[in-house]
Amino acid sequence: MCLRQSKGIHRYFRKQVNFYADQLAPFKPLPLDQAFPFFEWGLNWCVAQNCHQFLIIHAGVLEKNGVAIIMPGFPGAGKSTLTAALMLRGWRLLSDELTLYDWKTNSLVPIPRPVSLKNDSIDIIRQFDSNAQIGDVVKDTQKGTVAHLKVPGHSIQKAQQSVSPRFIVIPRYDREADNEVRKVPDGTTFMRMAELSFNYGILGVDGFNAMKHLMRESSCYELSYNGDLDIGVGMIDGLA
């Protein structure tokens, strides 16, 4: 897996970069200044395409005191922002994008790397923690403006340590909403998680059994918050 600068005229004019996986370029080239986010997206794509020994869900996953939470996120739900905030308040990051669930061992496998922040989230996280180390801001990408937040050392040092699932917390950002955590039924959560999985359908009956097992091992909640990250973090701390 690598990035290579495009050849020909784009080596000198409107410079571009290509992403390669196993010598193949599955995507169209992007402007050179988008190289870092391109690498992140390519890495996610490789994991989602190849790691079918796991049930892969589009969700952040963190751990504190041995308690793991999975935060599946529909666009705009605030999953990445809340994940970043929890990480900055001491939770260990396993991933901000890809939950890898090994149903044979009932464990969540870490894949920590810089947290992808998009658009308003970048300034929100800057204001939330002035010590947050955020890399270059890249504008006009397919996901808008993006930047990456450095992961604390303890998350990297524990990258080999899996953890059992305990909570599934579905965040719902709504400026008008009351801040609350409420229990949600596991059947409905199953269906929402399946919708967010990259390989539920590919795994067939194994996917069904894996998701079923994950539901059996987890308590499911929905978290509504009005954008106040301290409150959001506090409510999740309360679960742990």
Next chain:
Amino acid sequence: MPVEFDLCEMEDGYLVYHPGTGNTHLLDNNAANVLFLLLEHKSLPEGDLRWPISDTSASESPQSLTDTLESLKEIFLIEERE
């Protein structure tokens, strides 16, 4: 027509996985009761399915039993025996 399902009872109904299509459905308890009726007939000697539409044991649902049956037939590709 052989029909196989994986079933799982959840807090808010039953999950049904249909290997033939790879689809998963969350049925509420009323719809699940109708499906169970279908499944009970799975073991008929003929090896296919019939359902007692007039059977009131499953008609406590506020939904139309016929409509529920039609939905289940469509979802799970169950063919009615002529």
